Each structure stands twice: as structure tokens, then as C-alpha cells.
Amino acid sequence: MSKPFSLNRRDFLRASATAGGVIATSTFFSHNILGEESTVRKRNSKINHVILLFMEGGPSQLETFDPKPGKETGAPFKVIETDVPGFTPVEHFSEIAKRAGDLCLIKSMSSREGNHSRASYLLRTGYIPNPTLKHPSLGSIVAQQFGDPSFDLPNFVKLRGSPFPAGYLGVENNPFVISRPGAKIENLDYAKGVDKERMDRRMRLVKEMEKDFAKEHGDEAVEAHKAMYEKARKLMDSPLRKKFYLDDEPDEIRKEYGTGQFADSCIIARRLIEAGVPAVEVTLGGWDTHDDGFNRCKNLIGQLDKPWAALINDLKRRGLYDSTLVVWMGEFGRTPKLTNTEGRGHWPGNFCAVLGGGGVKTGQVIGETDELGYNRDSKNQSTLKDPVSPADLYKTFGTMMDWEMNKEFEAGNRPVWLVDKEAKTVDKLYK
């Protein structure tokens, strides 16, 4: 029975439970019940939080941070010169332009995935999709690496967007998705006609009824079930749940962020970070600008610029910017060539990502594109300077946050790693 990686009994149970559906032992809350991982690991990093601002649809580099003013591939937008050479966003980023010194712009993100769902998967996980394996997204990795399982709030909150499961890291690291940020969260309140007292009596009865079942069918499944309910009840009754809502946020702060769903989400993100949530993802959709790109991008930047800049200011003011990594990116860029409807197609060859906050070497630009933005020589070879692949970006995140990148995780019974082994760290990105 020599296997390249032998399974001990606990591993076997966990593997069989995930793949076969058996509740053989407590595979539910592997962290707190198996005990071994219940203490949060000490890391050699000052980053304790991550906010991902994910731009769904593929934001155009040419209408945002890599404009080509006056060129045939450019947009009819002016650009803003900043103190940072190369950091010249389009005119609609008037607030973010003032924060150039607090940001690091990567102009040379590059991949080969031009399909929305595949590219989103790649940018969210650092891996290309594999139908036989599900990789965790950035927020789930962070939740698993820094999160305290006994915390009142979920360790990964996603404001809008689809649930993206934590895959082999287990459901306890799934995102807690809020589909309408600021509005009443579904099922978080007691149902009509039920108050705390009535729920307590129901749950006490559940506990009583479980005793018999636990005796006959093993405590572990029941214990795990109980743990899940306790966590849910804790959240329902926690004073921290007000962090999901904006009611007690001062007007002047709300004014600073501006209005709109994205602005509200950014405030909620800050509130959650402040309360101790390790990972928050905020989604802004609508960037798939095949037509009418100039107007649509202008409009989207209108929703994005002020709240994003306010988020940076607010985090700085509260002393949280140094311990929070803020990432802005989408799944790919857009074709330099314009369509006759002022739109652009999908272009994974080069696109932008903007990083700021904890650990990032800010006030710099990484990568450079050529005059028109095609980045091809006469032999059709890429001339993109300092290309950064999504896997490289994740490797860099892992290095900055001191993730367990050499640890062999298990998916079914195959070994997997948080970050692609082949990827390279982008050294000049971090301090």
C-alpha cells in the first residue's frame, strides 16, 4: 500500500465524506471540531484584511488607466497627469487621480482567457477552470488563512455577485453573499410572527429532540449541525450585524462616498473591515462594453471614482489602510480596435489592475504598453513589458500575506496548493 501521499484515517474520513456524502465523522466544521487548526495561524505579514473591488464584464484599459489620447485606438477623453509617472487615468477619475501616490498601477496584466466565466474564475482564483476541481477565490483563501472560526460575522462577505464556493477549502469559507447591500438581508431576521423568545423555544426543542438521534447515530453529525446553527443564531443576535447596514453611518461620511449601490457597498466594506472581517469582495458589473463604450465607461467611472477614493481616505483616517490590501481589477481588458458602435471586444492580452494599501509599494506603475496598445512586433510576438499573469499576481498576494503556499491541501485525494507552483512573485510590487 505505498502511495505517494498516504492518507491517515482522519484524512480518509474527510475525503470520503466530501466525495461520498457520508457523515462519518465531523467533517463539517473541520476547524473548530477537529481542534488542530482552531487557533489562527501566526503570519509574518501586517496585512489583516483584503478588499477586492471586482469589475465584472472586463473593464477597458483604454477608457480607464491606460488611455491612448489622440491615437486611433484611444477614447475621446482627456487624461490627468499625476505625480506618478505613467499614472495618467482618464479625466473622469478626478478623485482617484489625487490618490496616485497611494496606489500601484499594473498595466501589464495578461492572460489567455477571453471568455467571461473562465476569465473571472482565473482572476478570482489564480487558476484556469478545471471542471474536476474547484479552487477557492481570493476571499475564501483569506478567510481560511486569517479568519477566526468563532468570530460573530462571516469571515468572507461578498457584496453583490454570485456565490463562488470555497471548493476544497470547505463550506465554512464560502462567501456570505449579500445581494442587495444595505437592504434587509434575506432570512437574517426572525420570520413574521416569530420573536427571539419563540425561536429560543423552538431551538431548545430541537436540542431535546436531537438527543435520541445523537445517541443512536453518533454525536458528531449532530454536533456539527449544532455548530452551524449556533453560528447562524450568533449572527442573527450579534450586535455586529448592524455593520451590514448603513443606518448609523454619519451623514458626512456617506456624503464623502457619494450615492449609489457601489458607494453603499464600499461603506459597508469599510464597516465590516473595521469590525474585523478579513475578506470583503465588492462587485461592480456592466463593464462588458461591446457598444457605446465611451458613454458607458464614463458612467461606470462616475459610480466608481468617488467611493473608491473615499474608501482609501476613510481607511487611512482610521489607520486601517496599512493593514488592508485593496485590489481593483476585472477579468480581462478590451480590444484596442474600436467597433463601429464605439465598443470593444474581449482582450485578455493586456489589462490593468490597481493595488493599494497594506504591503504594496505604492506610487509606481508596473508594465508598459506600446503606442497603440496592440503590443505586437512585426513577427506578431508580444512586446508587452513586464507581463504579470493572474497566477503571478496570486503568488505575489500569497507572499505579501504569508499564505501557506507550500502546504499540500487535499481535494478528493489529490494534492492541491493555494497558489500555482509555476507562478512567479512580482518582487517590485511589494515593500
Added chain:
Amino acid sequence: MMKRSPILAILAVLALVCGILSQYTVEAQDHKKSDTEAAPPALGQDWGKMRDGLNDLFGQLHKDAGIKPSKICDDDTFLRRAYLDLVGRPPLPEEIEDFNPGKKDSQGNKGQAKREALIDTLLAKPDHAEHFADWWTVTMIGRDADGNSRKYLRQYLQGAFAENKPWSQMVYDLVAAEGRTPENPEVGYLMSFQNRKPDMAGITSKVFLGKQIQCAQCHDHPYEDVTTDDFEGMEAFFRMFNTGARGDGANRYWFTKDLPTHNKHEVSNRIRMQGKYMFPTYLGRETWEFEEGKNLRQSLATWMTSPDNAWFRNMTVNRYMAYFLGMGFVTPVDDFNAMNEPSFPVVLEMMGKDFAASGYDTNYLIRAICTSELYQREVDTNRTNRDDYKYYSRSYVKRLTPEQIQRSIMHVVGVQRLNEQTFIRDVPESKMTDDEKKAKKINDQVNGWKSHIAGSMRTAYGADPQFYEFGDFDGSIIQALMMMNADLMGPANLKNTVRDILERKKTSGDRIHEIFMTVLGRRPSKMDLAILTGTFAKWGGDDESAYTDLMVALMNTTEFITNH
């Protein structure tokens, strides 16, 4: 048993297995040789033989390993277990009465015969085909696949399971699907991949053959002899066709379209034109040969489902073992590789051959497994088998899938029953009879509830069927929040069910009995009754709110969301 040398134990087991099975095989072959018309059953003729084989074999293994197996479960347990596994929901109170736990059923059967009769009854129920179509749709293409693919695939599977189509025929239909929707709903499977050929090859190999070749897409398999060439060889079978869609709105339809295949040379050229140089090659290095009148996918489907393909039959047996018994011979269920040997390779091989000889009749397999002692064991363990995760000496608690939970909730709030009674002609509402109008109103409500449940479940579960094959009701807070607080669980929605029970049953004991039957599909134990007497006294009486709370409490137990 754990103290014995593992190698000795394995040798002993293998010797035993080979002994018993060769006897079984020789016996079967001897019968084949005799030329008499009334030859006794050979392989594939009698599922009872497979069942007896499993019983005898594991009985011997338990003795040898010093294991005292758990007791055979009682009728109540068996009934709920079989209902959840075969029709995806607990039994209705009248179905419990019909089975009459502990006594003779309505046909006068008892004991083993009664349980066999129940399996037959369940296999014939329309909701069995529905439930299996749900299960297999999720297994094949997941909950994330686009709605139309899921709809058509599910429709095809439901029809196929309803007529008990041979599994080999079903898989052939899916892999070689031709034509268009809605006439050929089987195109739903390939449609779901949106022309991503690597995924078609990867999923088809994994789901139907148990061979995980997808990682060889980028690199040679780290611990098995699967290379990038193997992967591309399989992928090449899907390179001469595409799926597509035409039309808008209600007229939109999906189709498959193959390039004509006239000879080997043409295929080779076309694939080269696409920048892929790998020639279609069956996994295991047999190259494709041109067959008159067959396209590449038809050749692939023929090879996959051929009686010579041990992967195909063994994968199916393993999946059904894992589904019903909570654990297959190979774990993970669809990862057969040189480093992941089956726990009982000879038994698997034997069952695979028997299954193939039955004409790939999945009901044959189900009958053998579900009437065996392996399936009928209690979950309760003893000192000798507490740690048994190999010999099937006990049953395991299985999590319900989201689909099973959805059906169970619908069943509690009365949707299931309403749905079955409703028949409405396809005429404008003005021309309907009063009964039909009433039924339509109920039906609309049912559909509303159904989509509400499906919607909550989707949020609650996210979607990750490809890996967590059996769903994962385990830890996402959102799921607990839904089960406690969703409107559906509110007094307003349970009112009708509760009032109906209060009207029909007059004593406290009868009412509790009925609620247990409705929610958990079993009678309350003495202990349950004692607890409830105390609880109701504490609550100050057993009014409508007390019964509502009892109902909600039961729906929030571990028991409700597991099969045991």
C-alpha cells in the same frame, strides 16, 4: 481487526473473495454450458444472485475480520431510507400506513419479501424517475450549467429512467446526441459545455468512466500513466462537431452539428487544420479507425459503452454503491487510478460483469444493492464495527442533497401531494371547469413555492456539485438561516398544514404522531412523546402555535436533513 497486519489482512481478504466469487462464477458458467432450454440463470439473469453473493461474501469477511455487523434496521428506518434514496423525499403518512411498519403490508407481505416489494413499488413511482433525473443532471453538468441545458438533460433523463432504458443506451444517446431541441432533449448534455471541447472530454471520462484525465490537459498526470497525448486523443473525438442555437424567445432551439466523416485521412486533416495534431485515440491508446456511417462521437460512445469496457461498468457499479451505501469500493467515487485501488477489486469486477450482462439494467443493480443486508444495516454501531469504513458492516448517516431537501420541504408544506392530484386541461381559463380553476390556483401556488424553495436553495448552496457530489448541507450559515427564518417556515405558510392536521386528528398523541409522520416519515418514539409532554406543559398548552413550533423544530433537526 485494526491490530492485524494490514498486508496479511488484505491477502486473507483477497483469497477469500477470489474463492467465493470464483465459485459463483464457475457455477454460472457451468449453467451456460448446458444446452438445455430451461438453463438456470447465468450472469445478468437474476439480481437475487448478486444480492446473495454480496450477503454471503461480506458475511464471511465480517467473520474473518472479527466484526460483528450492526443489526438489520427496523421497518420504519428502512422505509424512510428507501424513500429518500429512491424518490428523494420521506414517505407520506398514507404511504407509511400502506407499508405498515412492523407488520404485514397491504399485500400481505412481511420481512424481506415486504422490503423487496417496497423497492419495486418505489422504482415504479413517477417521482423516482424525477429524482434520479435530478441526481444525474447535477452529477453530469452541475447546478451551475445554464438553465436550458439542465432543463433538456433532465427531461431526457426523466423519460429514460421512467422506461428503465439500459444505462449503456442512455450514455450512448448523450455522448452521440444528434438533432435538436425539443425533439431531442438529449443534446442538453453536450449543450452545457458551450463548445469547450476539453471540458467535454474531461467530464465525459470522469463521470462515465471514472478516469480523471483533465489534469493531463496541461501536464502529464503526476501519479498515473495519463499523458497530455491521452487527453488530447480523447478531446479529438469532439473536434468534428459543434453545438449551436437558433431562433429567439419561445422559438429558440439548440442542436448538434457534425462535419461529415468520410475517411480517416479527412479527420486527420481537419484536426490538423484546427492546430491540434492529436488523432482521436481511445483512452488506453487504441486509435480510432474509420467506421462506415459513424461519426467520431458515435465511435466514441460505442467504445465507451461496449461490454469490453470495464471502466464503464465498474464506474457505474461504484457510483450506485456509493450512492446507496454512502461509500463505494473506490473513493472518491469517480477517481479510478493506479494509486487508488478499489477496496474489493474482485467484487467490483464481478458486479460490473453481472450488471453488464443484465443489459446495463440499473434497476437490476438497485434491486440487488437495496435488498442486500449491506443496505439494511442500522447506523448504530458496536465496539467491533465502530471504525469500519470498508466492510459495509453498518450504515452511515448520509447528507441529503439540496434536491432531496427541497422535495422534503415541499412534501411537508403539502406541495407534493397537491401536485400529484392536479390535472388541468390545456384550455383558456374561461373554458375551465370550476374544479380545474381551483386546481389551477393551487398549481400556480405550488409553482410559486417550488421556485421560492429552489431560489432559497440556490443561494444557500452556492453550487459546487462537481466536487461535493452529494451537495453540502454542512456549515454554510446561509442554509441554517433559511431553515430557521425563511418565510416558508413562518407560521403563515405552515398554517394550512398544521390546521389540516388539527382538524383531522383530535388527541394530542394523534396530532404529534401525524406531525412526526409528515416531517420525519416515522412514528414518534416513547422518548419523543415524553419530551413533548413535558415541553407542551412548559409552553402552557398545545395550541396551534405549539404544533407549528414542533413542526419547525423537527424540520431543523439533523434527522430531517440526513438519511440514516
